[in-house]
Amino acid sequence: MSSKAVLPPSRLRRSSPETTVHLLQKKLDVAEKETIGLVHKLSGLGFNGSSRLKNGGGEQRGDSSQMNSPDPIQPFIPRSAETEVLHKNYQTLVSRLCRNESQIQTLRLNFCSVQTARDLAKKEAGTLKEQVDVLAETHHAEVGRLNKELERTKKECRDAGVARKASEDEARRLQAALNDAAYTNSDFTVGFEDIQIAKQKLAKRVNELREELGREVSLRGSLEDSHAMLLQRTCEMESILESERREVESMNENCIELRHEGARLMEEKNQESARRKAIEEALTTLKAELASKDVKVAELLEQNKVFASALAASKKTCSDLHTEVEKQATLVIDTQTLLVQVQSERETLQEFVQKNTPHPSQEEQSVVAGLESRINLLEKQKQDYESRLSQERQGKQSVQSSSSRIEEQLISAKLKLSEKETIHQNEMASLEHAIGVVKDELNEALKEKEAVLRSKDSLMDEVNQAVDSMTEERRSVQEKIIQAQAEVTNLTRHKEAAEQDNSQLRERISILEQHQSAHQKVESTITELLDSKNRLAYEKGQLQNRVEQLQRDMKSMDNVHADASKLKSINADLEAKLREAKRELTEGKQNLQHMENVLKQEHANASRKEEDFSLAIQVRDSALKDAEKLREELEALKRREKQKTTTLQKNLSDARSDHNKMAATLESIMTSHGQLQVVVETFQTEMGQRDHELAALRQERQSHKRSTEKMQREVTRLQEQLAAMETADSNQLASLNIDLTKAAQSQTKMATRLQEALATVSKQQVALEGLQGELDKRAAQYHILSDTRQHEKEESHRIKEELAGKVESLKQQLKSTRDSNQKKLTLELSELRQTHTDSKSRAEKLPKENKELLSKLDDVEQKHSKLKIRLASQKTQLDQFRNTQRSNKDLETQLLQIQDQLKEMEQTKTEYAAKNRDQSRTIASFMDQMSGLQRELGSLSEIQKEESYQSRDKVRKLEKDAEKASRIQKENAKLKKQLRETEEKTLATEEKLAEASNESLQISNHLQEAHDWFQSRYSSLQKALSETKKKQALLEQTAAEQQRELSHERQKSESQTKKAEEMIRASRQALNQLANQAEVDQLETKTQMHNLAMRVQAERDHATYADHKMQKLLNTSAELVEELTLELDRSYSNTRP
Incomplete structure (x- = not known):
């Protein structure tokens, strides 16, 4: 009966020590009452308990206050005449006891099963609906598995039957030995x-x-919730940073718009100067006509000469004012009105001169009045110009205020970092103080323990004295024990039967545990399948978004026909689609590699399990067969993918040929735009031939030089500020790194101290348990000795009762002391555990806060890098401005040479119209090809879905094999080894994550190089345009050379993009490997898998961010080319008659 399995404890909340003591007292009272009732029943069956009852009754009458602590039960004193009654009733009592025990055991087992069912129902209540569908699919596979397990269990039952027979033989042999060793039964x-x-x-x-x-x-649940809250906070910080980045980008766009407005104002100024030259030429023609008149108008001519000198002076003043006014864009409408007025006045003057030649005084007055009106208008324009200058100055001040705000934000961030450092230091000081308090409490507990041990030694001395007096009585008792050997033999038989029942129950418990483990594994597989399903749904959403974007692009492409800028945007979209197709191919390859890695891991696990477990050979053979089948299927998939890659390469070659054709058409459009720009320049040369306009241009150059010098000064000042900021940030980073290292060292010290405290606490618990065991043994010995002493003569009853009272008082004292000590120790242990949990929580919070600080530092460094990039872009823009000045100088020298080529440009206009028609046709064919490519992409997406379904089925098979193999791993030594391996793997994964981050940095460097290359190429194209203006006689040869250069440069750009894609692939492969390792470690340690998954997700986000950055760079390059074409179109539209 004693060898039966221990019942599992109920999952109730922990009760207070007072309630437990109260319950124990109640149970003791009930047990003592039941013992009294049993004694009465035994007396009815033939036992002699009259003396005990009499004594007990007298005591109860005499001492009614001791109802809660009755006297111990006196043993049965047998008689020689009542042995037959005992033999008759003995078997009935034994059968009743066996039945009661079996019923109690069955009730306990039913209670355990109900409790486990309740726990499982609570766990599975949330995910029951989803698991029903999955379990329906896996039902057939489980039926086969259960059949195999039945066969295996039948074999095990046979082996157990054989072992049972052997154990019965051994039990018989032991029974004979027990009959020989009767004296040792006590x-x-x-x-x-x-x-x-x-x-x-x-x-x-x-x-x-x-x-x-x-x-x-x-x-652990509370810690996970806090971790989730921290993740939400980091996401909010990232959103804030993205909003700030958007504001900075909007500022950059505003700056670019201001520059474009400046260029537009320059163009409008040139147009105004050309119109002014036309007006002056008309005035000279009028003067020539007046000079050819009759001699009668000689006086008028002399007066006209005086008037011309006055006009020259007024023109100089007007030119000085006009140089200041020509910088603004709003004066175009006013100048046009002036031109209309001047033309009308010219016509009126001509009419007036023809009609009224003999009236020169009236003509002079009218001309003077017109000049005065013009001077007034020019003064008004000057005032408007000054107001606009004040507005521009206010815009500059607003930009400076925004920069000052950014600096204030940086200063506030630094202050926050310093405050957090002080908080960390205070927390470390509080932790050290808590550790000191814990040490003091441990010292006090040790002192109390020593005092308890001393009191225990004194009690043990008294007990030993009592034991010496009872040894003599024990000898007489041993003679009576020999008579009870017959009874012991019967008890041994019943014990063997109970042991057999116990073995059967243990087998049932082991089977239940196996079922529970299988159920847990099924739950883990279901969770993994749900995770994979969520990932696939996420990828499906991404693909749907891509399809919608492609459809939108196609709808926008339907309206595009003849614009070169939109053709370039189409090329950019095609390149993006090709990249997406390549990405999908790489993802398929990565999935195949993932499957191969899984197969390799399965083989490694099978080889390890062969050495440890001989029973897993059959499972390994089946797994190998399945693996061979999977290899064949993988080879078939590889062949299919090779065929797909060949077809995709063909499509890519066709697309490249179309791309080359489109590039040729774009180059022809660029040449035609260049020719049109030459036409514009000829119109400007015809309108600007006078010397005073050149002087005005020189003054404008001087003003531009002054503005550029101001800009350079501002750039140098900003560079100095950046250098100062970088030095300050580097110093702060160094101080922060030192503080972080100190914090890590202090954390390690805290961990070691906590481990030592836990070891001491565990040692104290072991010592307390040993003391409690010894006390219980001594109490049992007291019970036995008190029972033996009651068998003496009537003369020694008084002495025995006195000794029993003393023993009971000692017991009460021991119980009271033991309870008080237990209470003290439990309180101290609870306090120690609370301090331990607090220190753990603080130690876990510290690395999280350190991570937040590091992330903030990384954000600050990124902001500094962005500021550097802006400075570089400003420098490049200054260089471009200087180049434009140089090109303006060259244009001025070439203005006189292009007048003869106007007639040729008219012929080129007709040719340009024919070319535009051809281009519209090519665009229509290109749209048809795009529709075909979309269809092919749709078919590829369907094929990939089918492959994904097949891969899911294979993954499920592999998971089933893994479950079969995992059932064999139940040894503690392997678990320790696996823990060590997981620690090594975590270190390896951290190294791989560092390598992946370095690779991502390399990718960002490559992208930066590509961006610099595009900028340099943009400047080189501008220089090439200026050179084509000088060498118009060799237009055909230069066009061919430019086509070659463009093809070579496109190859370079494609090679660079391929390199970037290869780096991205390598980083993704590394990430996939890390994810595979994390999935393998998930079965072993779930906590480590969570951290690894978070890191892998961060690396994936970084890779996607690099991809988005690459796409942004390509879009910016396409937008730059589009802006060039738009500027050419504007210049052409402005120069049209």
Whole structure:
């Protein structure tokens, strides 16, 4: 009966020590009452308990206050005449006891099954609906597996039957040995009772451990919730940073718009100067006509000469004012009105001169009035110009204020970092103080323990004295024990039957545990399948978004026919689509590599399991067969993918040929635009031939030089500020790194101190348990001795009762002291555990806060890098401005040479119209090809979906094989090895993550190089345009050379993009490998898998960010080319008659 399995503890909340003491007292009272009733029943069956009852009754009458603590039961004193009654009733009592025990055991097992069912129902209540569908699919596979397990269990049952027979033979042999060793039965009974007491203690200890596990689970849940909150905070910080980045980009766009407005104002100024030249030429023609008149108008001519001198002076003043006014864009409408007025006045003057030649004074007055009106208009324009200058100055001040705000934000961030450092230092000081308090409390507990041990030694001395007096009585008792050997033999038989029942129950428990483990594995597989399903749904959403974007692009492409800028945007979209197709191919290859890695890991696990477990050979053979099938299927998939890659390469070659054709058409459009620009320049040369306009242009150059010098000064000032900021940030980063290293060292010290404190606490617990066991043994010995002493003569009853009273008082004292010590120790242990949990939580918060600080530092560094990039872009823009000045100088020298080529440009206009028609036709054919490419992409997406379904089925098969193999791994040594391996793997994964981050940095460097290359190429194209203006006679040869250069440069750009894509592939492969390792480690340690998954997700986000950056760079390059074409179109539209 004592060897039966211990019941599992109920998952109730922990009760207070006062309630437990109260319950124990109630149970003791009930047990003592039941013992009294049993004694009465035994007396009815033939036992002699009259003396005990009489004594007990007298005591109850005499001492009614001791109802809660009755006297111990006096043993049965047999008689020679009542042995037959005992033999008759003995078997009935034994059968009743066996039945009661079997019923109690069945009730306990039913209670365990109900409790496990409740726990499983609570766990599975949330995900029951989703699991039903998955379990329906896996039902057939589980039926086969269960059949195999039935066969295996039948074999095991046969082996168990053989072992049972052998054990029965051994039991018989032991029974014979027990008959020989009758004298040692007393010690055996004492040991048996000690074992029962130890089992009860172990059961209590197991209950306490399970309660502690429940608390740790709740703590873990709270920690996970706090981790989720921290992740949400980081996401919010990232959104804030993105909003700030958008504001900075909007500022850059505003600057670019201001520059474009400046260029537009320059163009409008040139147009105004040309119109002014036309007006002056008309005035000279009028003067020539007046000079050719009759001699009668000689006086008028002399007066006209005086008037011309006055006009020259007024023109100089007007030119000085006009140089200041020509910089603004709003004066175009006013100048046009002036031109209309001047033309009308010219016509009126001509009419007036023809009609009224003999009236020069009126003509002079009218001309003077017109000049005065013009001067007034010019003064008004000057005032408007000054107002606009004030507005521009206000815009500059607003930009400076925004820069000052950014600096203030940086200063506030630094202050926040310093505050967090002080908070960390305070927390470390508080932790050290708490550790000191814990040490003091431990020292006090050790002192109390020493005092308890001393009191225990004194009590043990008294007990030993009592034991010496009882040894003599024990000899007489041993003679009576020999008579009870017959009874012991019967008890041994019943014990063997109970042991057999116990073995059967243990087998049932093991089967239940196997079922529970299988159920847990099924739950883990279901969770993994749900995770994979969520990932596939996420990828499906991404693909749908891509398809919608492609459809939108196609709808916008339908309206495009003849614009070169839109053709370039189409080329950019095609390149993006080709990249997406390449990405999808790489993802398929990565999936194949993932499957191969999984197969390799399965083979490695199978090889390890062969060495440790001989029973797993059949499972390994089946897994190998399945692996061979999977290899064949993978080879077939590889062949299919090779065919797909060949077809895609053909499509890519066709697309490249079309791209080359489109590039040729774009180059022809560029040449035609260049020719049109030459036409514009000829119109400007015809309108600007006078010297005073050149002087005005020189003054404008001087003003531009002054503005450029101002800009250079501002750039140098900003560079100095940046250098100062970088030095300050580097110093702060160094101080922060030093503080972080100190914090890490202090954390390690704290961990070691906490481990030492836990070790001391565990040692104290072990010592307390040993003391409690010894006390219980001594109490049992007291019970035995008190029972033996009651068998003496009537003369020694008084002495025995006195000794029993003393023993009971000692017991009460021991119980009171033990309870008080237990209470103290439990309180101290609870306080230590609370301090331990607090220190753990603080130690876990510290690295999280350190990570937040590091992320903020990285953000600050990124902001500095962006500021550097802006400075570089400003420098390049200054260089471009200087180049434009140089090109303006060259244009002025070439203005006189292009007048003869106007007639040729008119012919080129007709040719340009024919070319535009051809281009519209090519665009229509290109749209048809785009529709064909979209269809092919749709077919590819369907094929990839089919392959994804096949891969899911294969993954499920592999997971089933893994579950079969995982059932064999149940040894503690392997678990320790696996923990060590997981630690090594975590280190390896951290190294790989560092390598992946370095690769991502390399990718960003490559992207930066590509961006610089595009900028340099843009400047080189501008220089090429200026050179084509000088060498118009060799237009055909230069066009061919430019086509070659463009093809070579496109190859370079494609090679660079390929390199970037290869780097991205390598980084993704590394990420996939890390993800595979994390999935393998998930079965072993779930906590480590969570951290690894978060890191892998961060690396994936970084890779996607690099991809987005590459696309942005390509879009910016396309936008730059589009802006060039738009500027050419504007210049052409402005120069049209």
